[in-house]
Amino acid sequence: MRRRDLCSSTQSQVLGSLRTTTPAFTLNIPPEANHTEQPPAGLGARLQEAGVSIPPRRGRPTSTLEKKKKPHLMVEDEPSGALLKPLVFRVDETTPAVVQSVLLERGWNKFDKQEQNAEDWNLYWRTSSFRMTEHNNVKPWQQLNHHPGTTKLTRKDCLAKHLKHMRRMYGTSLYQFIPLTFVMPNDYTKFVAEYFQERQMLGTKHSYWICKPAELSRGRGILIFSDFKDFIFDDMYIVQKYISNPLLIGRYKCDLRIYVCVTGFKPLTIYVYQEGLVRFATEKFDLSNLQNNYAHLTNSSINKSGASYEKIKEVIGHGCKWTLSRFFSYLRSWDVDDLLLWKKIHRMVILTILAIAPSVPFAANCFELLGFDILIDDNLKPWLLEVNYSPDLTLDCSTDVLVKRKLVHDIIDLIYLNGLRNEEREASNATHGNSNIDAAKSDRGGLDAHDCPPYDSLSFTSRMYNEDDSVVEKAVSVRPEAAPASQLEGEMSGQDFHLSTREMTQSKPKLRSRHTPHKTLMPYASLFQSHSCKTKTSPCVLSDHGKAPDPQAGNFVLVFPFNEATLGASRNGLNVKRIIQELQKLMNKQHS
Numbered sequence: 134m135r136r137r138d139l140c141s142s143t144q145s146q147v148l149g150s151l152r153t154t155t156p157a158f159t160l161n162i163p164p165e166a167n168h169t170e171q172p173p174a175g176l177g178a179r180l181q182e183a184g185v186s187i188p189p190r191r192g193r194p195t196s197t198l199e200k201k202k203k204p205h206l207m208v209e210d211e212p213s214g215a216l217l218k219p220l221v222f223r224v225d226e227t228t229p230a231v232v233q234s235v236l237l238e239r240g241w242n243k244f245d246k247q248e249q250n251a252e253d254w255n256l257y258w259r260t261s262s263f264r265m266t267e268h269n270n271v272k273p274w275q276q277l278n279h280h281p282g283t284t285k286l287t288r289k290d291c292l293a294k295h296l297k298h299m300r301r302m303y304g305t306s307l308y309q310f311i312p313l314t315f316v317m318p319n320d321y322t323k324f325v326a327e328y329f330q331e332r333q334m335l336g337t338k339h340s341y342w343i344c345k346p347a348e349l350s351r352g353r354g355i356l357i358f359s360d361f362k363d364f365i366f367d368d369m370y371i372v373q374k375y376i377s378n379p380l381l382i383g384r385y386k387c388d389l390r391i392y393v394c395v396t397g398f399k400p401l402t403i404y405v406y407q408e409g410l411v412r413f414a415t416e417k418f419d420l421s422n423l424q425n426n427y428a429h430l431t432n433s434s435i436n437k438s439g440a441s442y443e444k445i446k447e448v449i450g451h452g453c454k455w456t457l458s459r460f461f462s463y464l465r466s467w468d469v470d471d472l473l474l475w476k477k478i479h480r481m482v483i484l485t486i487l488a489i490a491p492s493v494p495f496a497a498n499c500f501e502l503l504g505f506d507i508l509i510d511d512n513l514k515p516w517l518l519e520v521n522y523s524p525d526l527t528l529d530c531s532t533d534v535l536v537k538r539k540l541v542h543d544i545i546d547l548i549y550l551n552g553l554r555n556e557e558r559e560a561s562n563a564t565h566g567n568s569n570i571d572a573a574k575s576d577r578g579g580l581d582a583h584d585c586p587p588y589d590s591l592s593f594t595s596r597m598y599n600e601d602d603s604v605v606e607k608a609v610s611v612r613p614e615a616a617p618a619s620q621l622e623g624e625m626s627g628q629d630f631h632l633s634t635r636e637m638t639q640s641k642p643k644l645r646s647r648h649t650p651h652k653t654l655m656p657y658a659s660l661f662q663s664h665s666c667k668t669k670t671s672p673c674v675l676s677d678h679g680k681a682p683d684p685q686a687g688n689f690v691l692v693f694p695f696n697e698a699t700l701g702a703s704r705n706g707l708n709v710k711r712i713i714q715e716l717q718k719l720m721n722k723q724h725s
């Protein structure tokens with residue numbers, strides 16, 4: 134049974150499936166759900182996951198679960214013994230430790246196949262993909278952390294091919310965010326022609342290329358070259374234009390790790406995480422030595438073993454990572470329009486996912502966390518380097534801890550908030566006819582449909598935060614990762630700043646007031662929603678065409694669909710052409 138089927142079951146059916154241990158109770162369980170004597174936790178625990186508290190029943194018996202201080206829920210009107218069980222997660226040896234620790238911290242139980250029925254789990258999180266049969270057999274109460282078909286984005290050669298196709302279909306101007314790429318061995322002749330043509334144009338100047346294995350990660354097997362005689366490749370390599378003018382901070386190269394969660398492809402629903410990582414090379418950028426990986430590659434797996442990792446480096450300090458919020462604060466201190474950069478990144482994410490979305494098979498109850506690696510050049514143009522499958526969640530340093538632990542918490546909030554809403558909506562449908570909005574209002578503290586912004590205001594063209602300082606203040610306070618001002622000022626007081634590979638004339642950046650609208654630490658979330666829609670448990674019922682996804686969960690912000698038109702164009706099949714038109718309109722607005 135798929136998620137859709139779950140949605141059509143009533144709340145009592147869902148609760149019913151939790152009561153199989155209460156024999157005095159007449160069960161009303163659909164045959165598909167009646168597969169287990171120890172059914173998995175369902176709505177009650179999900180309510181708790183989403184922060185909805187259910188008062189405990191007076192005088193209930195103490196259970197082993199309570200002794201262990203696991204979260205448990207009693208529904209007031211249920212007979213005694215209707216103890217709702219904690220959610221259960223399933224892992225394998227590849228599951229990141231942080232995922233397990235966050236879930237345990239949230240009160241989940243770890244699946245134990247000796248003790249539990251095979252289907253008694255709610256979330257299976259692993260590094261590798263699932264087989265299609267596993268997707269087909271997923272139960273309504275289960276979630277998988279991968280969606281089938283997404284490796285089309287995460288293999289470097291496939292990504293290049295898909296984006297090339299999109300360029301042909303929709304024009305180069307939209308899809309010029311990936312460096313010129315050749316897939317070996319097929320494109321060998323084309324590459325050779327391009328190489329020598331460029332050499333001729335540049336005269337004595339050098340041209341730079343990077344050769345990367347299509348399937349490897351963590352900087353393994355990468356070669357940077359300028360002279361054709363240094364070019365060696367194997368099958369399954371790509372050769373790409375090397376961005377030789379990266380944005381430098383303290384003369385160090387960096388790239389951004391942006392986390393993206395696709396909660397569904399049909400309809401397409403994309404969230405971008407408002408925090409992330411900036412990964413630095415640990416030796417100064419130097420085009421005269423292309424062999425120095427510590428200067429040219431920003432992978433932390435490489436840099437953490439470098440001699441300079443522990444050193445306090447100019448501007449960037451110790452280690453090789455910053456939070457994204459620290460990076461944006463740094464840019465703002467140089468009067469860079471970080472908001473424009475962020476909008477470009479969002480657009481790039483949508484355009485990239487659109488390249489595969491129509492060909493991804495339907496699968497219910499799954500999501501995909503992707504890691505977008507983005508390099509910014511000294512003209513502040515973002516370049517997509519690659520999209521990572523199962524982005525690394527190991528905790529190597531305090532910045533990792535800060536970002537990745539909250540990231541996992543927010544993924545759980547995002548997934549379970551969406552699931553919860555479906556259940557409640559359908560439950561209210563069953564009991565009150567079609568009064569979705571009324572039911573949602575009463576359940577969630579009286580939010581009215583008109584309390585929500587019109588859908589167009591979710592678009593990332595609006596600048597709501599510009600007009601209202603109090604909104605700005607609040608936005609700042611909800612961002613735990615934001616570096617304290619003192620820390621930021623500390624790092625900005627360095628004498629020798631290098632914002633770009635070009636010589637900077639200023640020796641010191643200008644610091645502007647942090648309370649001007651442009652100086653907020655978290656301006657982005659407010660681009661997508663008004664304050665009235667900020668609470669986690671307030672659904673925005675915005676469209677007759679179908680429910681609009683939640684605009685935000687923790688630091689995850691909805692970037693697609695971004696208005697009524699794109700919501701419509703993503704239902705009943707994906708109308709990519711229509712979506713591209715909307716993106717183009719948005720770009721034109723931004724440039725006018």
Ligand code: ADP
Binds near residue numbers: 375376388506
């Ligand atoms: P991997 O999957 O091995 O990490 P990436 O494509 O992410 O491969 O490349 C590794 C690193 O190499 C990047 O983090 C970046 O620092 C550098 N790099 C990759 N491609 C380019 C490019 N086209 N221009 C400049 N630097 C690049």
